[in-house]
Amino acid sequence: MGNGTSIGRVRGLGSAKGGVVHHWLLQRFTAIGNLLTVLFLLVSLVLLPDYSYVTVVEWISRPVPATIMALLVVTTFWHARLGLQVLVEDYVHEHANKFACIAALNLAAFAGAAFGVFSIVRLALGAHA
Amino acid sequence: MANAGTKNRPLSPHLQIWKWGPHMFVSILHRVTGDGMAFAGLGVLLWWLGALAGGPASYATFQWAMTTPIGYIVLVGISWAFFSHMSSGLRHFVMDAGAGYELNTNKTWSIVCPILGVVLTAAFWALLLLR
Numbered sequence: 001m002g003n004g005t006s007i008g009r010v011r012g013l014g015s016a017k018g019g020v021v022h023h024w025l026l027q028r029f030t031a032i033g034n035l036l037t038v039l040f041l042l043v044s045l046v047l048l049p050d051y052s053y054v055t056v057v058e059w060i061s062r063p064v065p066a067t068i069m070a071l072l073v074v075t076t077f078w079h080a081r082l083g084l085q086v087l088v089e090d091y092v093h094e095h096a097n098k099f100a101c102i103a104a105l106n107l108a109a110f111a112g113a114a115f116g117v118f119s120i121v122r123l124a125l126g127a128h129a
Numbered sequence: 130m131a132n133a134g135t136k137n138r139p140l141s142p143h144l145q146i147w148k149w150g151p152h153m154f155v156s157i158l159h160r161v162t163g164d165g166m167a168f169a170g171l172g173v174l175l176w177w178l179g180a181l182a183g184g185p186a187s188y189a190t191f192q193w194a195m196t197t198p199i200g201y202i203v204l205v206g207i208s209w210a211f212f213s214h215m216s217s218g219l220r221h222f223v224m225d226a227g228a229g230y231e232l233n234t235n236k237t238w239s240i241v242c243p244i245l246g247v248v249l250t251a252a253f254w255a256l257l258l259l260r
Contacts, residue, residue, distance in 0.1 A: 028225070031218055038211060046256045053188045057181060069178075076174070080167035087164055116175055119182035 015089040027082045033075030040068050057123060066124035073116035081109035151239035158243055159217040162210040170207045208253055213246030 012018040044065065048055060059065055088101045147153065173195075180191035194200050220242050223229045229238060 028222070031222075035215065035218075038215075042253065046253075046260060051192070053181070053185045056188075060181065073174070073178075076171060080163075080171055083163050084167050087160070112171060112175055116178050119175075119178040122182045
């Protein structure tokens, strides 16, 4: 925090307490990731002949769909983590509650992404009936 | 400690004092659809992937749940949230570049984005159901 200009005196005093530019850029990078990977998923869903277990597993086990679906899980969970962080910063004002919410958010985001990627890897490596 | 310094500071005026416009609606819609998808969308995504990885029996349970009336409402709702959030998100990209702040332009796209979200949702489900 600087003390020269007006903007310098207030930087880092918002509800996020710094790290704002990094957060802002990552929100945009992951938004582009979401756009590409989710559109791939939607087009794939339209093109699949049916949604039977055999058809869907055959599709998601192939290298390109498996890779893009794993990337989809990472980019959407990352983007959601950043978005929910802003929600917490805007509406949870008490310091300890905010800390607890952000901690829970980080655990849930990493756990969710890990479960999603693990499921895809398991299918891609052929561990299905 | 963090509260002590902020308690006596003046608050900015909130929602109730402003004259409502479409830009406020599209802003709130962006947050609601985004945070809604973070819970419902990612939840269904993990259920789908986990059910596939679990085998035919767990996938059958997922298929049953998603083809009930409530399941369809959830799926249509998630797809609507995605297309709405995508439309207003693309609007954000344009505004990040410093464009689209003229009053009339801003109002036009604030009205177009939510409508585009509904139109794309309808088009997507038409493609799914008519293929």
